[in-house]
Amino acid sequence: MTRLSILDLAPIVSGATAREALRDTIDLARHADDAGYHRYWLAEHHLTPGVASSAPAVLIGAVAAATERIRVGSGAVQLGHQTALGVVEQFGTLEALHPGRIDLGLGRSGQRAKELRSAASAPPPPPVGSRVVDGLLIPPPFSFASIAGSPLFKLYASLLQQPGAESPDFADQVDDIRALLAGTYRSAEGYEAHAQPGEGADVELWILGSSGGQSAQVAGERGLPFAANYHVSPSSVLEAVEGYRDAFKPSDTLAAPHVMVSADVVVAATDEEARRIAEPYGLWVRSIRSGAGAMAYPSPREAAAHAWSDEDRALVADRLDTRFVGTPEAVADRLRVLRDATGADELLVTTITHDHADRVRSQDLLAEVWLG
Template sequence: MMREIPISVLDLAPIVADGTAADSFRNSLDLARHAEQWGYQRYWLAEHHSMPGIASSATSLVIGYIAAGTQKIRVGSGGIMLPNHAPLVIAEQFGTLETMFPGRIDLGLGRAPGSDQLTARALRRGLASGGQDFPELLSELQAYFDPARESDYRPLGVSAVPGEGLHIPIWLLGSSGFSAELAGKLGLPFAFASHFAPDYLLPALELYRRNFQPSDVLDKPHAMVGINIIAADTDEEARRLATSQQQQFLNIIRGRRGQLRPPVDSMEPLWAPHEKEYVLKQLSYSIAGSKQTIREKLPYILEQTGADEIIVAAQVYDHNARLRSYQLVSEAVQSAN
């Protein structure tokens, strides 16, 4: 049996082969509108840079575009890579979003660059690189929203307008133990990127829960787990659709960047045995199948992780097939509930 659990969308705003960023934005808005109808709780977009296949580099702008085109679904970042930005800028941007769309904005924060080190240097320039100062940047950001909060990092006399006094949920995101432990100590919700970094999922969740200290935000731990779920009317078709995502991971380990490729009938001609092993390992928290297959496999992940929410990534080449995938996932979860 699958316990009742909120589901959300993680949109990497894919630019497909022979497509454009403009196509990606239109498709994202269309997906968000459908996700709202299908009962998804959140619609998150991720910050990536210098990647030809991902359109959400200006994440705050895309969040505003999605929020303006929907009615009630929460829209946010999964995440904003805080070391790339001055905390005051993020406080102002998300203060503006929350003012425009009250009660609907989430601020998920990560400490990775969201790209390679060369791009990180181009982004961060005079800012500290490597993410070592993430706790200090977070403290400064929180103090802009709540000036009564003690922080040694917010400059006196500087305010975020809009932003100050607004209650915007802050999540910490991660693929290792650093953010898990920090989220626990600060009493913040935590989301783990198991959709691309599964190895440390269970230790990170244990570390988060073990270090959790109640706060004015949460009285107990709250963890979200990222899962790749690609659904279709048959298992065979779902597995075929999933080859676009497998090709994307294959290109990453080969050091190649490009747009999301069409699915193929078989991956065997495309990868070497060691590459296949690595890609499948990185995608171990993934499900590709029919509604019945999702109903059979998802409860195991929920039981294993104890997740309070799941957020679903689906790198599907064809937009209509992507819509159908998210619809089937919603139906599978709702029927099981």
Template sequence: MVSPGERCAPEVAPPRSTMKTLSDIPFSVLDLAPICQGGTAAQSFRNTLDLAKRAEQWGYQRYWVAEHHGIPGVASAATAVLIGQIAAGTSAIRVGSGGIMLPNHAPLVIAEQFGTLAALFPGRIDLGLGRAPGGDHRTARALRRNFGADTFPQDLEELRGYFRPGGPGNGVHAVPGEGLDVPVWLLGSSDFSARLAAQLGLPFAFASHFAPDYMHEALALYRRYFEPSKTLAEPHVMVGVNAVAADTHDEAHRLFTSVQQAFLNLVRGTPGLLPPPVESMDGQWSPLERAHVERMTLCSAVGSPDVVQRGLEAIAESTGADELIVTGQIYDHAARLRSFELVAGTQRRNCGSE
């Protein structure tokens, strides 16, 4: 069987100057704070903090949580609150959002929240921003001030202005926030944020862990149109990857069925709690549903450590990524910890320290 990661290849390879070996690429964690069947949000938060502490020990560079709303199996709706809990429970790893959905909030509120986090945990907070709702339209309408109006570029400029010394010049000040160094990332699954990140000279993260279709096109556009800024002298790309590792190939694929079932439920419009793994997905989906789920999870590395390493290497080579951010929706917490430990080990194996 070919690993999904080994199929996640571009039509046109990235410039050779962008290619790095796996040992040169920092690994980070993207956590959706999954609520498992039979579990609770409180248990999810305990598991998140436990994983964050261990991720710090295993050498991961960042620990990001994502804003979602109205999804039974995702507990990270109050993203800034959870970031504060994670940062308080760790000591060095960068903690941030992957991402905050900017259209859901007044820019001043985000500036104050992340200004507070940056004041509490100097040099450790990242602000990743997206323009998707992070939930269904009914939930988005309940969250947003002006539902349907796409003012993302203007809101982004206002938000960034609150972090500048003196503020954005509109007489409104973010306290805390003003004058603090809070790195801003743009996140996306299409070319919109790629072009905007390039125009503003910001780092860009692509959501290839669930929407890989336009990944190579978006990354190429970002690199082609990138304009150096005070933030970045050259493009900086992070790529999302589903990674599930276990001591045996078969066990990893069994664990991955929780991910596949979760995506299948999304495809069917019936999102729920993270289900336990099954021995086989045969009979669980129709051929059309299987094709849809496999397309959504194309950027995945699943298997024994050797197989996962090859999958991550293939994704890194095909994208020229500067960083990989790994997510793994695994039902059993101990198995999830073991998976992230093994994934971290693939980078050390690559640089010959094991």
């Protein structure tokens, strides 16, 4: 049986508060623990009205304390905004309190910001059409140039980093984290450093990526497990897993490549009900891709009131077309297609609805079919 796990953003819905969103996350995690999901990962997002998961290490501690069996981790720590030592100490503390249950997922957000800023001034790539590979829809790539040029995006560097700070190379940071965890860290001058808590911590280290670029290369060359983003960057998921596998070298961690792939899902008892509760997703994605940041997640009624332009629809088409919405059996069938097309060893599903009860029900219904 392919393992099934949860990615949670702690979404703030319209009419609610961050406090309520965090309370709902704890409740959803308890349901995931009871239902048999393997992992519960928390994302990291900043400066958005619609997401409360801005401090994943803190939230991981709360979720781990409220659950009993499920692994809990980050999906992913935005490594470009933190030091290797800070990350190791945070997750070493979590592992000391919840031994054998903590995952440390790392992403290159800070370093990738420079690439996105460059993309904002570069000419657009030639248009590419959709294709279907082994039954899996691969839509045209989305250009992040408009987001990279937004005022909100420009605030990130000033508020998430100290003045004048530069993000180190991602590969170097990953190597420093591995060395600090192993107790083998040496500075350029030859000095030792020993993180406490952190050194010897039994955390499961993952690399997350959206393409076959540096993240996939780092994960493969160091023999680490890799999580690929179908739910955020569906156009490049096959490139990402192929790049990882091509770069893979066996390590003490893994003898062979190990891939987890993410997907957006909404499950309900009927297709009609699933489509109804999934309706606001397009408007929410539009708020992100317009550069304003994730809005408070709208209700179906609020979404229905939005007047969609052709430009709006084009802005979110790839995310809507690759979301898995329907009955438990229908969604499970599509997840099997995703698994088989990517060769995934695990799947990571994320669900956002306005009504928390709908999100819990979606998670539970899928578990009944997938996990038995």
